[in-house]
Amino acid sequence: MDSALTLDHFLILSGLLFVIGLAGVLVRRNLIIIFMCLELMLSAANLTLVAFSRFNVQEGQPNYEGHVLLFFIITVAAAEVAVGLAIIVALFRSRETTDVGKLNTMRN
Amino acid sequence: MPVYFLEIIVVALGLLMLMVDAFAKIEDKRSIAWIGMVGLLIVFGLLFAVNWPESTDGAFWQFYSANDQISLFYKGIAVITTIIVLIMAVDFRHIVVAQTADPEKGAHPQSGLGEFFALPVFACAGLMLMASANNLVSIFVSLETVTITFYILVTYLRRNVGSLEAGVKYLILGALSTGFLVYGFAWLFGITGSMQLSEIASSLANPEFNSAAALFAFALILVALAFKVGGAPFHFWIPDVYQGAPTPITAFLSVGSKAAGFIIFLRLIGPFLASDVLAEKVCLVLAIIAGITLIMGNLAAMPQKNFKRLLAYSSVAHAGFLLVALASAPTKSSAGSLSPAVVVTFYLGAYLLMTLLAFLVVTTVRNSIAGEEIDSYKGLAKRSPFLAFTLIIAMASLAGIPLTAGFYGKLFVFKIAADQGNWTLLIIGLIGAASGFYYYLKIAVPVFFATASDKDSGEEISSIPVSAPARAAMVVLTVAIIAAGVNPNLIIMLFS
Numbered sequence: 001m002d003s004a005l006t007l008d009h010f011l012i013l014s015g016l017l018f019v020i021g022l023a024g025v026l027v028r029r030n031l032i033i034i035f036m037c038l039e040l041m042l043s044a045a046n047l048t049l050v051a052f053s054r055f056n057v058q059e060g061q062p063n064y065e066g067h068v069l070l071f072f073i074i075t076v077a078a079a080e081v082a083v084g085l086a087i088i089v090a091l092f093r094s095r096e097t098t099d100v101g102k103l104n105t106m107r108n
Numbered sequence: 109m110p111v112y113f114l115e116i117i118v119v120a121l122g123l124l125m126l127m128v129d130a131f132a133k134i135e136d137k138r139s140i141a142w143i144g145m146v147g148l149l150i151v152f153g154l155l156f157a158v159n160w161p162e163s164t165d166g167a168f169w170q171f172y173s174a175n176d177q178i179s180l181f182y183k184g185i186a187v188i189t190t191i192i193v194l195i196m197a198v199d200f201r202h203i204v205v206a207q208t209a210d211p212e213k214g215a216h217p218q219s220g221l222g223e224f225f226a227l228p229v230f231a232c233a234g235l236m237l238m239a240s241a242n243n244l245v246s247i248f249v250s251l252e253t254v255t256i257t258f259y260i261l262v263t264y265l266r267r268n269v270g271s272l273e274a275g276v277k278y279l280i281l282g283a284l285s286t287g288f289l290v291y292g293f294a295w296l297f298g299i300t301g302s303m304q305l306s307e308i309a310s311s312l313a314n315p316e317f318n319s320a321a322a323l324f325a326f327a328l329i330l331v332a333l334a335f336k337v338g339g340a341p342f343h344f345w346i347p348d349v350y351q352g353a354p355t356p357i358t359a360f361l362s363v364g365s366k367a368a369g370f371i372i373f374l375r376l377i378g379p380f381l382a383s384d385v386l387a388e389k390v391c392l393v394l395a396i397i398a399g400i401t402l403i404m405g406n407l408a409a410m411p412q413k414n415f416k417r418l419l420a421y422s423s424v425a426h427a428g429f430l431l432v433a434l435a436s437a438p439t440k441s442s443a444g445s446l447s448p449a450v451v452v453t454f455y456l457g458a459y460l461l462m463t464l465l466a467f468l469v470v471t472t473v474r475n476s477i478a479g480e481e482i483d484s485y486k487g488l489a490k491r492s493p494f495l496a497f498t499l500i501i502a503m504a505s506l507a508g509i510p511l512t513a514g515f516y517g518k519l520f521v522f523k524i525a526a527d528q529g530n531w532t533l534l535i536i537g538l539i540g541a542a543s544g545f546y547y548y549l550k551i552a553v554p555v556f557f558a559t560a561s562d563k564d565s566g567e568e569i570s571s572i573p574v575s576a577p578a579r580a581a582m583v584v585l586t587v588a589i590i591a592a593g594v595n596p597n598l599i600i601m602l603f604s
Binding site for chain 1: 244245248249252256259260263266267269270272273274275276277279280283284286287288290291293294295297298301302303347348351352
């Protein structure tokens with residue numbers, strides 16, 4: 001069978017996702033968008049895990065240990081979003097901004 | 109009693125505290141903190157009564173390391189830190205209530221305080237689990253349990269701009285480091301085909317291994333861990349977060365999360381050091397980070413005027429000393445008498461005693477003096493000789509004066525660096541320790557020799573009240589610092 005998709009394709013795609021997420025965190029100023037980019041970085045890690053699981057065949061079966069970590073990452077990411085959005089809302093209530101550039105009251 | 113009961117008991121204790129907060133009609137919510145303290149003291153006693161399993165077969169033990177005295181020591185660090193954080197939180201309650209209580213009619217006047225006492229207990233359970241984690245999955249889950257709890261605790265003062273700002277910074281940078289960590293874990297899993305640290309070590313030890321991919325995974329994990337422990341150049345969040353967070357939580361962050369970060373560091377670099385090809389490069393990278401951290405932490409600490417900010421940079425500097433010990437792992441060519449695990453563990457034990465003592469003084473003084481600037485400590489020796497004495501003991505130990513626990517911590521670090529021939533790091537460390545004498549002990553000038561209070565009115569010289577639990581904790585910590593400074597084996601025998 002002419003299998004066009006190899007492990008490399010998945011790794012390149014997930015690497016791109018990771019770099020896009022990292023660039024977004026470093027470049028963008030809006031907290032919500034930064035938070036979305038952080039989730040993108042976690043998704044990149046998830047894609048890498050699934051790809052490695054699928055292509056790491058032992059006794060005819062994919063190595064499912066990667067999937068275990070993946071489900072924990074999804075759960076933790078959901079918890080992180082719940083807490084994170086609450087914090088961002090609390091910040092917006094008191095400062096009326098979501099611009100990270102304006103978070104500088106402590107530097108004197 | 110099996111060792112994993114400890115974490116179950118701590119989680120149950122946290123749930124009990126939340127239930128009492130939600131359903132029991134209590135006037136004074138301090139009783140929730142007393143429940144937590146008593147429960148944790150019992151858990152601390154149980155640490156000496158655990159028995160190790162006969163066999164470690166079965167799925168559970170893949171996630172949990174067995175027969176490991178050092179992990180028990182780190183569990184002890186987590187429990188003691190949490191008890192003292194709760195003592196500080198009780199003293200800090202007026203500020204928490206002022207910033208969080210619900211203004212609506214019919215609400216409890218101390219609403220919001222119960223969770224402030226219960227959340228550190230959950231963080232403690234995460235820290236204890238982290239001490240025993242021996243699998244990438246359990247490391248990740250326990251680390252995130254602690255980190256997400258800290259997000260909430262740092263932001264807890266929801267009407268205080270500083271606390272909110274610190275929380276948002278901690279959230280973004282913490283989540284960023286999580287991203288690096290899981291991506292590094294994914295690669296580590298991909299190249300070794302296992303989540304188990306022992307199996308990863310044997311895969312990496314194979315000399316025909318693809319070392320470029322392994323180094324890539326190591327770099328990603330290193331970035332994440334440097335964020336967690338405050339290693340340069342990823343330490344920039346520490347001053348703002350430490351300054352903005354509620355003071356008891358700052359103490360928790362600087363001791364609990366640092367100790368947890370370093371035990372994970374020790375466990376995760378183990379597999380990389382097992383490989384001859386990788387060990388040299390890993391040690392070189394660690395040495396560079398250790399050197400930069402020492403220079404940045406010590407230089408930036410010198411001009412600080414805010415005491416919490418000073419302690420924040422001091423924690424960066426201490427992370428530098430700990431990284432020196434990690435970078436001096438013995439290789440086959442140069443076997444030394446000390447192992448990095450022993451040095452790091454002793455240093456963290458000493459660091460716990462002195463940092464918690466310093467933060468206890470800061471929290472107590474904060475109740476009487478509005479502000480955490482060093483100038484506001486003027487005349488402390490006249491107002492409370494006891495507080496001034498404990499503060500000086502803590503500062504002397506942080507600086508590393510002989511006859512304190514901090515002295516032996518630094519001495520062991522310098523010894524292991526000399527054993528491995530890391531002369532550059534040794535010199536940077538000595539210069540850093542020397543500058544530490546300046547910035548830690550300059551607090552003694554306002555405390556003992558200030559004349560400012562003479563000009564002020566009489567009420568300025570009023571004494572500062574110290575609550576009974578805080579006083580007991582200060583006495584215990586001071587005695588422990590001096591005892592470990594006279595005989596360091598008192599700490600070493602606890603984990604070897």
